[in-house]
Amino acid sequence: MNLEDEFAQYRGELVAHCYRMLGSLHDAEDAVQETYLRAWRGFADFEQRSSVRTWLYRIATRVCLNALQHSSRRLVPSALGAPGNDPDEIETQALEVSWLEPFPDLLDPAAVVGxxxxxxxxxxxxxxxxxxxxxxxxxxxxxxxxxxxxxxxxLETTTAAVNSSLQRARAELARLSPAEDEFSEPDEPVRRALLDQYAKAFEQADLVALEGLLTQDTRWEMPPIPTWFSGRVDVLRLLAAKLPPGEGRRILVETAANGQPAFAMYARGRDGGFHGYSVQVLTLTKAGVASVMAFHQPSLFPAFGLPIDRFPQA
Structure with missing residues (x-):
């Protein structure tokens, strides 16, 4: 295997690594590009004291740490404040905020599974x-x-400092992240049925069906819109206000992101075509749809291998 092929085989997992560090697919891809540039320039000095893979991870981590010196952390709407409850008082898009982005599973399915x-x-x-x-x-x-x-x-520090930092990081993550049992998805075919029912209900704006699919404490977030909603009652109030009823108004195309089920939503325009509107990443539990992170960023569609616009065949 030549050097170019050896570098290329690690690209997907390096993008996933940089994504965890940076919270942005675009920033992660830029970081990996910079990683490879540094690796090519420095390969003559690489003394093979470690594997090429480990060496690339070292470079990528340093690139990410350098990038984080000049940028703020990536956010989701629920990190900014309390939920809203009035669909008529939704804030405008906050484009100045650095928002978290989804990670398409097709970039590196093996890394996602692992x-x-x-x-x-x-x-x-x-x-x-x-x-x-x-x-x-x-x-x-x-x-x-x-x-x-x-x-x-x-990191050019001591083992004791690393262990101390790890202990603090684990404690903070345990406080912030969902409990392990909240990651438990329903088994197939229940999971498949839940996704099919959700897609059909959402396309038809069937609020009765959606009520039966959403958990009682479900949440709905819409970056780059800061306003978010928590609880089945308020989420349904939002959907009732923003989803025009009737068939043929929207299409949901199934995809996957962050190891979770996702849908790309297309809305019908006045020209008769369907245009990219949002990427919805769902969190499923055995009780139903526990959350939807609807990224209102059509620019994300190409990263999922999807066109931004779909027109009916003549």
């Missing part, structure tokens, strides 16, 4: 609350299973 929980939206959102070096320590130790001494060498 470390599914560490890529879930709620987990990545919680990681963003950690200081950058704590974030790096936790990811390197708990996701990549590096030894404390390896992490200390990368």
């Amino acid at each position: 470390t599914r929980q560490s890529l879930r939206l709620a987990m990545v959102a919680a990681l963003q609350h950690l200081p950058p070096r704590q974030r790096a320590v936790l990811i390197l130790r708990d996701v990549l299973a590096w030894q404390a001494a390896e992490v200390a060498g990368l």
